[in-house]
Amino acid sequence: MPADLAVIGLGHLGLPLAQAAVTAGVQTVGYDTDPRACTELSAGRTPVEGSLTASDIRRMLSGGFRTTTNPAELGRVRTAVICAPTPLGADRTLDLTAVGDAARALAARLRPHTTVLLESAVPPGTTENYLLPLLEEGSGLRAGRDFHLACSPSRLDPGNRTHVYANTPKVIGGLTPACTESAAAFYGRLTDKVVRARGPREAEMTKVLETNFRHVNIALVNEMAVLCHDLGVDLWDVIRCAETKPFGFQPFRPGPGVGGHGAPVDPGYLPYRSRTPGHPLRMVSLAQEINDRMPQYVIQRCATLLNEHGKSVRGARVLLLGVTYKPDLADQESSPAREIASRLMDMGAQIGYHDPHVLDWRVRELPVPRADSLYEAASSADLTVLLQHHRTYDLQGLAVKAQLLLDTRGATPAGAAHRL
Structure with a gap:
């Protein structure tokens, strides 16, 4: 039919x-x-x-x-x-x-x-x-x-x-x-x-604007996260306060990197170069550069935390929680988890993971051990890193069980973990 x-x-x-x-x-x-x-x-x-x-x-x-x-x-x-x-x-x-x-x-x-x-x-x-x-x-x-x-x-x-x-x-x-x-x-x-x-160009450019708006604002709070950590300022509390402003502000939150299917687009670099002015969007390029640096910053924070507790990254047992790009989904498109795991492996860490939506996870075509019992795995790991906040995670209970917890999503109760 x-x-x-x-x-x-x-x-x-x-x-x-x-x-x-x-x-x-x-x-x-x-x-x-x-x-x-x-x-x-x-x-x-x-x-x-x-x-x-x-x-x-x-x-x-x-x-x-x-x-x-x-x-x-x-x-x-x-x-x-x-x-x-x-x-x-x-x-x-x-x-x-x-x-x-x-x-x-x-x-x-x-x-x-x-x-x-x-x-x-x-x-x-x-x-x-x-x-x-x-x-x-x-x-x-x-x-x-x-x-x-x-x-x-x-x-x-x-x-x-x-x-x-x-x-x-x-x-x-x-x-x-x-x-x-x-x-x-x-x-x-x-x-x-x-x-x-x-017309079609205006419709196409609407998507470009919407996607780049997200990436540029995430880049801003990612930079703020690094700055606030260095200054000893609680960025998550800053965002909580700022979002009470009823005009001129929209809250975005930092994270270990930017994933998903909406890639930032710079219309200055198009397949139809003869028909475009060729002026790059410098803000978009800079935002991409900042967001691309976040996985490395997470690695740096991991190494510093382990060092402060008398441990080296080499040989450390590191548990990664949530390897998808978005909470409560199985989609791993451009998730920063794989790059973070890869870099930690290069430094000699022993990587494990837990994700209720991902039963099999591979890095460099190698299977990564999946934790069957979340609390047991967190208590035995030298460092637990929350990369994605799935609803099923009891973060208060996890903070009690984990030897050392780095929260890259600002989802744990204040003072319960080290936050990005």
């Missing part, structure tokens, strides 16, 4: 979109080139850590959701949404390879009057300068005349139970006003509010 919607890319972006569409009663097919992903989903299992639960997938299947690796299915829908991943490359630019592959697969089957939407995180100009030519060349159709084209960057916050797909406003920028309205009509079925941008 033909579907109303094709979600292209069944990862962190595509699965929540498909879930929202099925919930809204939209006949949805998920397309992915990875047969394993489709097989897992069809069996009621999630192929992506930290995304939907198995029960979520089963509800989607019972609501008519199906998956396919057959690109012919893409030619039978009214709306196609590209949710392909755009990982950060070695040159710190977003890799658009998967977006290009998705566009080519869709273009060969694209029918007139289809609405094509891009949700992938992309640099400004991608919809018009990269996606549009691929779709037009592969289909022989004209964007804005024969089919609708728009960008609506994802605003997902995995694990957030307050702001979900339905109550998070959707920003849309179409190639033409008609493209914008066609996209708005689709997203209006899934979310309470649609925000119309002037």
Whole structure:
């Protein structure tokens, strides 16, 4: 049976979109080139850590959701949404390879009057300068005349139970006003509010601003954490006081590094250099440099604490708690835990870990021993480091059991542990 919607890319972006569409009663097919992903989903299992639960997938299947690796299915829908991943490359630019592959697969089957939407995180100009030519060349159709084209960057916050797909406003920028309205009509079925941008570039740049806002502000509090420690000031108390200001301040909190799927983007370095001024965002580059230094700072604090208690890092038993990038999720994307573990191993430490959401963890392809009993492991470890605060952790009890506890999240009661 033909579907109303094709979600292209069944990862962190595509699965929540498909879930929202099925919930809204939209006949949805998920397309992915990875047969394993489709097989897992069809069996009621999630192929992506930290995304939907198995029960979520089963509800989607019972609501008519199906998956396919057959690109012919893409030619039978009214709306196609590209949710392909755009990982950060070695040159710190977003890799658009998967977006290009998705566009080519869709273009060969694209029918007139289809609405094509891009949700992938992309640099400004991608919809018009990269996606549009691929779709037009592969289909022989004209964007804005024969089919609708728009960008609506994802605003997902995995694990957030307050702001979900339905109550998070959707920003849309179409190639033409008609493209914008066609996209708005689709997203209006899934979310309470649609925000119309002037065009695709404005929509794309909205994502850049939102992501960079987060990274720059985290970098600020990370620098403040280092400064406050050196001055003997309790930063966590400073933040508690500052966030009582009802205007002009938004609280961010430091940590051992920045993880997740939202990579900072500097529009001064784009694949379309001839079309951009090439002025780098110095604030973004500096923020990235600061945030990249945090794992090393955590190592420094570990070494200092051990030394103050008459122990060397070499040979020390170090227990890492929480190796995911976000609390209460299994997703390890860009989590600083792996770099911290790797550096401690280089210094001769004996590493173990505990995470209720990660049953098997590897560093440099080597398995890291997982603690079965958290309290026993903490009491026998020379140093316990809280890297992620999962809800299941009883930090007050942990502070009593641990020989030495470094809290990088400021989650323990004041005075119960050494805090970042």
